[in-house]
Amino acid sequence: MKAGEIEKCIDDFGTDIYRFCLKLCADKADAEDLYQQTFLKALETEWTLDWENNPKALFFSLTHNLWKSSRRKQARRNTIAPCSNFDDEMEMVLHSEESMEQGYLQKELIAEVRQIIQTLPEKFQVPLILFYLSDCPIEQIAAIIKKPPGTVKSRLFKGRRLIKKRLEDAGYER
DSSP states (O other): OOOOHHHHHHHHHHHHHHHHHHHSSHHHHHHHHHHHHHHHHHHSSSOOOOTTTTHHHHHHHHHHHHHHHHHHHOOOOOOOOOOOOOOOOOOOOOTTTSHHHHHHHHHHHHHHHHHHHHHHOOOHHHHHHHIISSOOOOOHHHHHSSOOOOHHHHHHHHHHHHHHHHHHHHTOOO
């Protein structure tokens, strides 16, 4: 792929790819690394982009594959020498019309949902992130994870059900 094409891709949908990286990694530094690796890998390949066939899905797929590869590599490394990450969660800004208590409870709920999503199996985690946080349509998610649209819908349903059950187990009521 040529540098000009990469530049156009970054301009057109780079922020969506970066947001996807942030949600997958749940760490800003790791997300930035994944984002750079994605476009570097695209630059190294001999692809020619077909702008009619949704190149955004190609980059989401590339990002997802690189992330899965790095998780496998990290899992192998953790079996040899375990390590942990001590970065704090990003702070949320309270809206002026909300009371501090409501803002705190909302922040706590968001943190709990993020934690639950991070602990879900990958087959539920990736479709949920793509659908709700990256606003990808079901057909595009199906192309990214290489599964039929019905499977994507099923995984979204089961993922929502798992999140709801875990929130109820943790004491959150609707």
